Amino acid sequence: MAALHLPGIPFAATLGSTGSVYGDAQIRFGGKTVLREHFRCVPEIIRFSDQLCYAPSGSPLIPLRNYKPERLEPIVTRLVREGSKRARPATR
Numbered sequence: 001m002a003a004l005h006l007p008g009i010p011f012a013a014t015l016g017s018t019g020s021v022y023g024d025a026q027i028r029f030g031g032k033t034v035l036r037e038h039f040r041c042v043p044e045i046i047r048f049s050d051q052l053c054y055a056p057s058g059s060p061l062i063p064l065r066n067y068k069p070e071r072l073e074p075i076v077t078r079l080v081r082e083g084s085k086r087a088r089p090a091t092r
Helices: 021-029 043-057
Strands: none
Touching: none
């Protein structure tokens, strides 16, 4: 199908719904392009992405935004085994 609709496009057979944009970019351009700096997320999210994807490759993600010490603490979720939830009475 790709040969019919994408004549002359290099690696046309790799395009489609089964691949990813990142996989296609690696095939076409080689290597990887990664972020070096990040300025939008809160430090906890940047740290998670850094530990998962960037630090293992030796290219740590550098947060550019500093937050004030008096900011709200992030929500922490905890698993409570055998826990349950009750509906709250409606308030007016």
